[in-house]
Amino acid sequence: MPILENILATVSVVRLIGPSDVAIQGLTFDSRQATSGKAFFAIRGAQADGHAFMDKAIAAGSSVIICEKLPDELNPEVTYVQVKDSAEALALMAAGFYDHPSKKLKLVGVTGTNGKTTCVTLLHKLFRELGYNTGLLSTVQNQINEIVLPATHTTPDAITLNALLQQMVDAGCTHCFMEVSSHALVQHRVTGLAFAGGIFTNITHDHLDYHKTFDEYIRAKKLFFDMLPAKAFALVNADDKRGAVMLQNTKATPHEYSLRKATEFKARIVDNSIQGLHLEMDGNEIWFKLIGTFNAYNILAVYGAAVLLGEDSHEVLTILSSLTSAAGRFDYVVSEMNITGIVDYAHTPDALENVLQTIQQIRTPSQQIITVVGCGGNRDATKRPIMADIACKLSDRVVLTSDNPRFEDPQEILNQMQQGVKPIDFKKTLSIVDRKEAIKTACALADQGDIILIAGKGHETYQEVKGIKYDFDDKKIVKTMFAQMGK
Numbered sequence: 001m002p003i004l005e006n007i008l009a010t011v012s013v014v015r016l017i018g019p020s021d022v023a024i025q026g027l028t029f030d031s032r033q034a035t036s037g038k039a040f041f042a043i044r045g046a047q048a049d050g051h052a053f054m055d056k057a058i059a060a061g062s063s064v065i066i067c068e069k070l071p072d073e074l075n076p077e078v079t080y081v082q083v084k085d086s087a088e089a090l091a092l093m094a095a096g097f098y099d100h101p102s103k104k105l106k107l108v109g110v111t112g113t114n115g116k117t118t119c120v121t122l123l124h125k126l127f128r129e130l131g132y133n134t135g136l137l138s139t140v141q142n143q144i145n146e147i148v149l150p151a152t153h154t155t156p157d158a159i160t161l162n163a164l165l166q167q168m169v170d171a172g173c174t175h176c177f178m179e180v181s182s183h184a185l186v187q188h189r190v191t192g193l194a195f196a197g198g199i200f201t202n203i204t205h206d207h208l209d210y211h212k213t214f215d216e217y218i219r220a221k222k223l224f225f226d227m228l229p230a231k232a233f234a235l236v237n238a239d240d241k242r243g244a245v246m247l248q249n250t251k252a253t254p255h256e257y258s259l260r261k262a263t264e265f266k267a268r269i270v271d272n273s274i275q276g277l278h279l280e281m282d283g284n285e286i287w288f289k290l291i292g293t294f295n296a297y298n299i300l301a302v303y304g305a306a307v308l309l310g311e312d313s314h315e316v317l318t319i320l321s322s323l324t325s326a327a328g329r330f331d332y333v334v335s336e337m338n339i340t341g342i343v344d345y346a347h348t349p350d351a352l353e354n355v356l357q358t359i360q361q362i363r364t365p366s367q368q369i370i371t372v373v374g375c376g377g378n379r380d381a382t383k384r385p386i387m388a389d390i391a392c393k394l395s396d397r398v399v400l401t402s403d404n405p406r407f408e409d410p411q412e413i414l415n416q417m418q419q420g421v422k423p424i425d426f427k428k429t430l431s432i433v434d435r436k437e438a439i440k441t442a443c444a445l446a447d448q449g450d451i452i453l454i455a456g457k458g459h460e461t462y463q464e465v466k467g468i469k470y471d472f473d474d475k476k477i478v479k480t481m482f483a484q485m486g487k
């Protein structure tokens with residue numbers, strides 16, 4: 001069992017009160033999970049301050065408390081470790097508690113506003129096909145080889161994360177591909193991990209509710225490249241102007257990919273259709289099953305990372321050409337009447353614009369585009385009018401609707417989306433709070449050959465309202481509607 005003073009080795013301790021040679025059975029940052037033998041970390045969060053729960057944790061049996069501010073009255077039975085930053089200490093100690101699993105495999109992190117899940121899922125599938133035992137940490141799910149474990153966050157908290165990495169090591173995994181969200185970077189969820197490489201996909205508007213300004217959001221993403229060690233690779237999208245920003249001051253070896261510039265990893269789009277992408281890469285012409293220009297970027301990122309990890313480029317391209325995307329990313333069904341229903345996780349302005357532009361490129365002039373879209377509650381409100389405007393600009397008909405209203409009034413979210421609809425687009429726009437009704441209406445509006453985009457929820461199988469997750473699956477619903485309407 002780990003001893004407190006050993007796992008404290010990398011933490012800068014301000015003050016230690018009480019014995020440090022105590023055995024630690026577990027770690028927690030939630031007083032409701034505290035038990036005897038578990039060390040409790042008091043963390044200042046977005047809603048509450050964990051320091052208010054130190055007594056609760058002690059009452060539940062915790063005899064080691066890690067905090068930034070010591071309580072006025074100290075309990076003589078308890079060891080107190082005062083640190084500068086409890087969240088940082090948690091991450092460093094979680095890595096130590098699980099004996100640094102990230103050092104025992106090649107860990108690659110992907111950050112960026114869009115494309116993280118797609119890249120890590122492709123990397124996981126690729127490395128499985130290359131014959132490796134491989135782990136995956138993603139928004140959709142976590143995986144140890146083919147074993148699927150549910151995911152609650154895009155990037156798990158530091159304890160869950162190190163525990164999962166240890167399970168991967170125990171299962172013989174040599175590689176793990178993980179998403180690194182901006183929230184995770186600011187909250188130190190990935191601090192202390194030994195990354196073999198980092199990838200930057202792009203940065204566009206999202207999460208301003210949390211980061212407040214776009215500059216702060218960029219700074220959060222950059223934290224990842226600032227923490228990479230010298231022997232890691234830093235692979236960035238050179239077509240995003242923040243690619244170069246990510247590489248400033250990084251100790252890691254810089255590499256770039258691009259569709260427009262002569263970088264180390266580059267491709268040219270020969271054709272882009274509903275059948276997939278036809279790319280010219282390294283002098284080879286290759287067909288991929290993935291659809292849309294944005295996926296050409298994802299393919300380049302994955303290809304570059306695999307080559308930088310030492311894999312044979314031909315073998316990598318051969319396998320990549322056969323891979324399909326992650327669940328809920330340009331996932332489509334075609335009805336009897338040849339109406340295409342596309343379910344896509346586009347929940348940011350940039351993703352919505354990309355997916356609609358892709359649909360514009362692959363449709364024929366007679367095919368209408370009908371978009372169903374909503375914006376999540378208790379998330380960045382500034383993206384709401386922008387997303388409605390993009391939907392109107394790039395679609396023939398738009399049905400604005402709800403997407404996980406959470407604790408907000410769904411009608412109020414819709415009103416905010418409507419603010420973005422230009423008067424000229426009023427006629428083509430409907431607002432229907434009930435998402436099922438919205439999808440039904442889109443199906444009713446569709447004629448033979450038309451394309452319906454249902455954006456925002458992708459793989460999600462629920463609609464979250466006031467803390468309750470109700471069953472809801474865009475893909476199942478669109479299929480049922482087509483069948484019910486005989487379309």
Ligand SMILES: CC(=O)N[C@H]1[C@@H](OP(=O)(O)OP(=O)(O)OC[C@H]2O[C@@H](n3ccc(=O)[nH]c3=O)[C@H](O)[C@@H]2O)O[C@H](CO)[C@@H](O)[C@@H]1O[C@H](C)C(=O)N[C@@H](C)C(=O)N[C@H](CCC(=O)O)C(=O)O
Binds near residue numbers: 042183
């Ligand atoms: C805003 C945010 O990111 N919050 C995350 C954060 O919670 P927090 O520190 O703000 O929690 P808090 O409620 O203020 O509480 C502060 C502290 O008091 C403790 N506490 C609280 C109550 C109590 O009775 N006892 C107790 O000890 C809490 O455990 C916590 O340590 O740390 C928690 C543990 O890691 C996360 O579960 C939680 O994620 C919330 C649920 C969440 O919804 N996060 C989303 C926004 C998120 O992280 N998303 C990104 C992806 C975004 C993207 O790129 O698309 C992700 O990586 O998933």
Ligand SMILES: Nc1ncnc2c1ncn2[C@@H]1O[C@H](COP(=O)(O)OP(=O)(O)OP(=O)(O)O)[C@@H](O)[C@H]1O
Binds near residue numbers: 118179352
């Ligand atoms: N490289 C890319 N550039 C821009 N848009 C993309 C890219 N890849 C995917 N998208 C679009 O963004 C949506 C989300 O993609 P994905 O789930 O891979 O991103 P993510 O970064 O994991 O998102 P999250 O922040 O929610 O975890 C997709 O459904 C697609 O519409």
Ligand SMILES: N[C@H](CCC[C@H](N)C(=O)O)C(=O)O
Binds near residue numbers: 139154376379456457
């Ligand atoms: N990881 C993203 C997912 C958004 C998905 C969308 N369906 C919503 O609920 O807003 C977030 O937490 O902001």
Ligand SMILES: [Mg+2]
Binds near residue numbers: 116138140
């Ligand atoms: Mg994701």
